[in-house]
Amino acid sequence: MSESNHKVSRRDFFKASGLFAAGAVGGASVLGGLRKASAAAPAVKPWDSKFSACDMCFNKCGLIARVEDGVVTKLDPNPKFLKSRSMLCARGNAGIRQVYDPDRLKYPLLRKGERGEGKWQRIPWDEALDMAAEKMLEVRKKYLPCGHLFSAGTDLHSKFVGRLAEVYGSFNVTSHESLCLVSNNRAFLDTFGEVPYADVLNSKYVLMSGANRFEALVTPDSMDLMTAMREHGCKLVTLDPRYTKTAALSDEWYPIRPGTDMALMLALAHVIITEKLYDPQWIEEKTYGIEQLAEHVKQYTPGFAAEECGIPVEAISRMARELAAAAPASMVYPGRRSSDYEDSTQIRRAFAIVNGLLGNWDKPGGLLAARQVGLKGVPYDAPWYDDNHYERIDEGKVPMMFEHEGSFLITRDAILADDPYEIRGWLVYKTNPMGTAPNRKKTIEMMNKMDFVTVVDIAMSDTAWFADLVLPSQSYLERYDPCSGLQGSSACACVIKRDPVIDPLYESRSCFDIMKGLANRMELGEYFDFTIPEYRQKQLAGLNRAEEILDRDGVYYNPSKVYGIYDGKVYKTLSKKVELYNQRYEQMGIDPLPKYTAPAKTPKNQFRLIIGRDATVTQTSTANNSLLNEFHPTNTLWLNREKAAELGINDGDLVQVSSAVGTQELKAEVSDNIRGDTVYMLSGYNTLSTMQHLSHGNGASINELLEDDYDEVTGNASMHTTFVSVTRKVA
Ligand SMILES: Nc1nc2c(c(=O)[nH]1)N[C@H]1C(S)=C(S)[C@@H](COP(=O)(O)OP(=O)(O)OC[C@H]3O[C@@H](n4cnc5c(=O)[nH]c(N)nc54)[C@H](O)[C@@H]3O)O[C@H]1N2
Ligand SMILES: Nc1nc2c(c(=O)[nH]1)N[C@H]1C(S)=C(S)[C@@H](COP(=O)(O)OP(=O)(O)OC[C@H]3O[C@@H](n4cnc5c(=O)[nH]c(N)nc54)[C@H](O)[C@@H]3O)O[C@H]1N2
Ligand code: SF4
Ligand SMILES: [Mo]
Numbered sequence: 001m002s003e004s005n006h007k008v009s010r011r012d013f014f015k016a017s018g019l020f021a022a023g024a025v026g027g028a029s030v031l032g033g034l035r036k037a038s039a040a041a042p043a044v045k046p047w048d049s050k051f052s053a054c055d056m057c058f059n060k061c062g063l064i065a066r067v068e069d070g071v072v073t074k075l076d077p078n079p080k081f082l083k084s085r086s087m088l089c090a091r092g093n094a095g096i097r098q099v100y101d102p103d104r105l106k107y108p109l110l111r112k113g114e115r116g117e118g119k120w121q122r123i124p125w126d127e128a129l130d131m132a133a134e135k136m137l138e139v140r141k142k143y144l145p146c147g148h149l150f151s152a153g154t155d156l157h158s159k160f161v162g163r164l165a166e167v168y169g170s171f172n173v174t175s176h177e178s179l180c181l182v183s184n185n186r187a188f189l190d191t192f193g194e195v196p197y198a199d200v201l202n203s204k205y206v207l208m209s210g211a212n213r214f215e216a217l218v219t220p221d222s223m224d225l226m227t228a229m230r231e232h233g234c235k236l237v238t239l240d241p242r243y244t245k246t247a248a249l250s251d252e253w254y255p256i257r258p259g260t261d262m263a264l265m266l267a268l269a270h271v272i273i274t275e276k277l278y279d280p281q282w283i284e285e286k287t288y289g290i291e292q293l294a295e296h297v298k299q300y301t302p303g304f305a306a307e308e309c310g311i312p313v314e315a316i317s318r319m320a321r322e323l324a325a326a327a328p329a330s331m332v333y334p335g336r337r338s339s340d341y342e343d344s345t346q347i348r349r350a351f352a353i354v355n356g357l358l359g360n361w362d363k364p365g366g367l368l369a370a371r372q373v374g375l376k377g378v379p380y381d382a383p384w385y386d387d388n389h390y391e392r393i394d395e396g397k398v399p400m401m402f403e404h405e406g407s408f409l410i411t412r413d414a415i416l417a418d419d420p421y422e423i424r425g426w427l428v429y430k431t432n433p434m435g436t437a438p439n440r441k442k443t444i445e446m447m448n449k450m451d452f453v454t455v456v457d458i459a460m461s462d463t464a465w466f467a468d469l470v471l472p473s474q475s476y477l478e479r480y481d482p483c484s485g486l487q488g489s490s491a492c493a494c495v496i497k498r499d500p501v502i503d504p505l506y507e508s509r510s511c512f513d514i515m516k517g518l519a520n521r522m523e524l525g526e527y528f529d530f531t532i533p534e535y536r537q538k539q540l541a542g543l544n545r546a547e548e549i550l551d552r553d554g555v556y557y558n559p560s561k562v563y564g565i566y567d568g569k570v571y572k573t574l575s576k577k578v579e580l581y582n583q584r585y586e587q588m589g590i591d592p593l594p595k596y597t598a599p600a601k602t603p604k605n606q607f608r609l610i611i612g613r614d615a616t617v618t619q620t621s622t623a624n625n626s627l628l629n630e631f632h633p634t635n636t637l638w639l640n641r642e643k644a645a646e647l648g649i650n651d652g653d654l655v656q657v658s659s660a661v662g663t664q665e666l667k668a669e670v671s672d673n674i675r676g677d678t679v680y681m682l683s684g685y686n687t688l689s690t691m692q693h694l695s696h697g698n699g700a701s702i703n704e705l706l707e708d709d710y711d712e713v714t715g716n717a718s719m720h721t722t723f724v725s726v727t728r729k730v731a
Contacts, residue, residue, distance in 0.1 A: 049065070051555075054084075054091075054095055056621075062080070071502065075095055078553075084223075085224070094628045105473070105506075109121065125507065132471075133517075133521030138451070139425035140425075145168055146421065146423070147422055149393075149423050149427070150170060150174075151427070152431060153430040153431030164524075165427075167380075167383060167519065177402070177405040182401075182405055182407075183713065186348075187344075187346075191352035196367035197487055197490075198489055201228055204232070206235070207330075208250070208335075209240075209333070210239070211335040215614055224489065237251060238250040239309075240253070241610065241674060252315070261347050262343070263309055265347075265353070265354050269297045287577050288575035288578065289575075292592070324357075324358065327359060328358060328364075331366055334367065340610075343594075343597065345711055346591060353580050362565055370487055374558045375484075378535060378539060397410045398712060399588050406715070416442065426453045429473075430456065432461040433463055436683070440462075443463075444466060447467075453466070454469045477502055478502060479510040480498065481532065496554075581593055606723040623682075623687070623692075623694065623698075624687070636681065639674070640670075649728045654666070655728055655729060660723075662705045
């Protein structure tokens with residue numbers, strides 16, 4: 001990679017964004033215009049302010065875009081948007097670069113060479129949509145409707161991909177969720193009857209395990225946790241094999257042995273129960289299975305957990321006592337990404353059970369139930385295809401998969417094996433499984449099996465790079481989005497929408513327009529016979545003055561009860577109580593109480609490879625963003641200082657990292673910030689796509705190394721089960 005490609009300066013950025021070009025044209029000079037405006041009429045703002053919501057990660061923080069002469073020049077936080085607490089993070093600020101990135105996809109591209117060879121031909125939209133629809137119809141005829149897979153990432157338009165899949169007749173829809181959080185959702189849903197929101201703002205004690213809230217930003221939790229610590233004296237204890245920024249800001253940090261969190265949680269339960277630190281009335285009235293739990297956790301003493309986790313025994317007992325003393329305004333933070341181990345659902349069940357013992361459900365400083373936002377669904381009757389497969393292709397391999405999310409890894413294996421049937425078409429929108437599903441070689445193999453793959457993306461991701469047809473998508477600042485309800489723990493329950501802030505660049509189109517175009521060509525147009533503003537009107541029906549308020553504030557709040565939502569009501573579980581002991585699991589042959597099995601021992605001279613986040617990186621979608629790439633021009637292998645010395649590796653040395661499925665090379669970052677048995681690297685680097693100039697051939701692809709195990713309850717990917725060897729590369 002050349003130096004000039006690598007360093008895209010702010011000047012280049014403005015050039016690419018058209019600001020300099022506008023200046024060259026003369027009178028319309030934006031910067032000149034700014035000066036003139038301030039000299040002649042200081043009261044007049046030289047830019048238009050337009051509301052939107054950030055899309056650089058799933059949080060959707062509220063923003064106000066400054067638009068000058070049709071160009072977005074700055075993004076500011078929307079102060080009325082309580083969920084994001086007047087914050088727009090580094091990635092949010094760099095959203096501008098995503099829109100004006102010279103690497104952005106501009107026109108429909110048709111593959112001309114071999115898959116992944118990078119030979120493309122620009123074709124007109126009509127031809128592109130005709131071809132994609134024709135191929136989809138061919139696949140349906142040959143392999144039945146379920147012979148086509150549809151995948152969509154986190155987005156307000158993703159529902160239209162699901163809609164197209166449904167009316168086309170395929171049950172095979174996957175999302176990013178089975179690479180992210182389904183095991184965590186499963187565990188909390190099966191304990192409390194819903195997936196909770198953590199009221200960290202009002203909490204007095206937060207135990208954060210397997211989460212990194214000051215780098216992996218979740219709004220408002222990240223900001224609220226800081227406020228709780230600084231202003232309300234909340235204590236934060238972090239368990240992480242890495243010394244993250246969250247660890248650094250915590251009152252206590254323990255570099256837990258990876259994969260042993262369940263032992264720790266069961267020991268906390270052991271102390272809380274044996275020392276009777278719980279509220280007996282809560283346990284009696286609101287929970288199910290305390291006797292079985294008490295019996296079960298007898299074996300999991302703090303001493304046992306200390307051995308397993310590498311955490312001092314006194315610290316474990318003290319954590320339990322302090323959590324209980326602060327209850328119900330205390331919590332084991334529920335976390336989010338739980339794509340880590342093969343027993344992740346059970347690990348997270350143990351988290352949920354400790355919360356159950358603390359009695360923090362539906363209470364200030366605890367775990368909150370979802371509030372009604374008030375948006376209406378827009379129902380439709382999909383056609384029924386008699387001649388079709390009966391079930392999803394990934395059905396039946398794990399007992400409790402979420403039907404709408406499926407399991408990407410099980411789906412991929414089933415496609416590779418043609419078992420129980422064949423899938424030969426794939427439509428992908430705004431997700432990059434080549435970069436985010438472990439074991440990249442298998443994803444390539446899966447793509448090679450396909451008759452036709454269409455990818456709708458904003459950039460030439462690696463998934464797009466291996467497709468047949470690539471369609472350029474509009475960015476969040478260029479399109480109409482349907483309304484969406486957002487929850488922000490105790491901060492808010494609100495509705496957002498997006499309107500275009502600028503005209504779409506190049507030939508980009510919205511996902512909705514593309515799905516509608518495809519539907520029209522497959523005689524399914526009646527299911528897309530509306531515009532987004534019309535769709536929104538139906539969603540907002542019944543919400544008083546919602547459209548007017550959305551236009552005025554960029555957000556609509558529906559005030560409702562925050563705490564005590566379940567007062568006088570039963571929980572949505574089988575026992576109608578918080579299920580410490582899960583009856584449904586028992587019926588299904590799943591352990592009704594989490595049973596600890598020690599993680600596989602790290603083989604001699606090897607390391608466990610784990611994934612995680614940095615505040616300036618979003619999965620695979622920002623390594624090529626020049627404003628963000630400045631913070632991490634490449635990725636490095638975090639390696640423990642003592643281990644590095646044993647291996648003769650110095651900071652900055654090039655190392656080879658090998659797992660059972662792949663080998664990569666990158667520079668070592670030697671420090672005390674990680675345990676001796678664990679290594680870590682950022683994701684999104686060493687892309688195969690040469691149309692991502694900053695990330696192509698730069699650093700290492702973690703997905704080339706990760707093995708593709710999955711959680712045995714939900715099929716959620718397990719991304720912390722790979723062992724690697726690390727050797728110094730002799731130059
Ligand atoms: N190695 C590794 N794997 C992971 C993770 C990790 O950290 N490391 N994290 C896991 C988790 S928690 C998750 S949620 C998943 C996420 O997995 P993905 O959904 O694959 O997330 P991203 O890597 O962000 O890829 C998003 C894609 O959307 C494209 N995109 C961005 N904006 C737009 C737009 O406006 N329109 C369109 N059409 N495309 C757009 C980007 O160019 C990129 O190709 O990955 C999981 N897998
Ligand atoms: N800046 C930024 N923010 C983001 C995202 C992003 O890409 N960038 N992505 C968003 C998304 S989609 C998600 S799902 C969330 C994810 O946010 P989190 O749920 O916080 O997940 P991660 O940061 O991926 O991983 C959490 C931590 O677990 C540690 N860890 C690894 N193994 C173990 C173990 O066995 N035990 C314990 N206790 N810890 C372990 C890792 O070192 C890591 O620091 O972040 C969201 N916010
Ligand atoms: S956390 Fe940052 S990147 Fe994510 S939506 Fe908010 S501002 Fe955007
Ligand atoms: Mo995620």
